[in-house]
Amino acid sequence: MIEADFFARPSKVVALDLIGVSLLFEGVGGAIVETEAYHEQDPASHSYRGQTSRNGAMFGPPGHVYIYRSYGIHWCLNFVCLPGSAVLIRALQPDVNIEAMRQRRGDVATRLLCSGPGRLTEALGITGAHDGLSLTAPPFVLQPRSEDIAVDVGTRIGITKAVGENLRFGVKASPFLSKKFPIAI
DNA sequence: CCCAGGATTGACT
DNA sequence: GTCAATCCTGGGA
Numbered sequence: 001m002i003e004a005d006f007f008a009r010p011s012k013v014v015a016l017d018l019i020g021v022s023l024l025f026e027g028v029g030g031a032i033v034e035t036e037a038y039h040e041q042d043p044a045s046h047s048y049r050g051q052t053s054r055n056g057a058m059f060g061p062p063g064h065v066y067i068y069r070s071y072g073i074h075w076c077l078n079f080v081c082l083p084g085s086a087v088l089i090r091a092l093q094p095d096v097n098i099e100a101m102r103q104r105r106g107d108v109a110t111r112l113l114c115s116g117p118g119r120l121t122e123a124l125g126i127t128g129a130h131d132g133l134s135l136t137a138p139p140f141v142l143q144p145r146s147e148d149i150a151v152d153v154g155t156r157i158g159i160t161k162a163v164g165e166n167l168r169f170g171v172k173a174s175p176f177l178s179k180k181f182p183i184a185i
Numbered sequence: 186c187c188c189a190g191g192a193t194t195g196a197c198t
Numbered sequence: 199g200t201c202a203a204t205c206c207t208g209g210g211a
Contacts, residue, residue: 036192038192045192070193071190071191074194157192157193158192158193178193
């Protein structure tokens with residue numbers, strides 16, 4: 001079981017440590033295969049200009065979730081770390097109750113069920129109504145990874161500020177990533 | 186008060 | 199490869 005103090009660390013460290021962790025929401029989910037870190041001094045972060053009515057959860061206790069609507073259409077799921085910092089969950093490997101995911105996402109290939117921040121919230125049934133919930137209590141269940149995993153690092157996706165920072169992490173060569181990492185040197 | 190723009194996705198050429 | 203969909207926050211006037 002992962003405790004709240006796991007999240008009371010810099011988001012970059014937490015983002016790396018979250019790779020391979022199993023995430024279940026109401027008994028649906030799988031291993032986290034892709035994350036991105038955001039922090040308070042980060043121009044690309046919603047917390048950059050300080051606390052507002054939308055990003056309040058990002059300044060709340062570590063180990064809770066911050067959920068926001070993206071492009072007026074999708075929900076994106078973040079794990080809150082130290083105040084003003086969070087980790088965006090970008091992709092899961094569908095493991096548990098794939099039928100429920102397919103029911104919500106439609107009849108798509110398994111590798112497309114959770115390969116993107118908007119897709120995985122839809123597959124798990126997560127919405128803004130769950131903003132601020134604790135990750136260490138139901139309906140969330142987090143289990144540590146069971147074995148070591150090779151991890152890729154790269155630049156974040158879909159942002160226009162602080163583009164060059166290597167704050168994106170993913171399972172090396174996983175077919176469930178939202179986007180491949182550039183070929184390693 | 187107004188309105189530009191976004192941590193995206195899927196449909197289409 | 200391009201592009202529209204669609205909401206609502208927050209920055210600026």
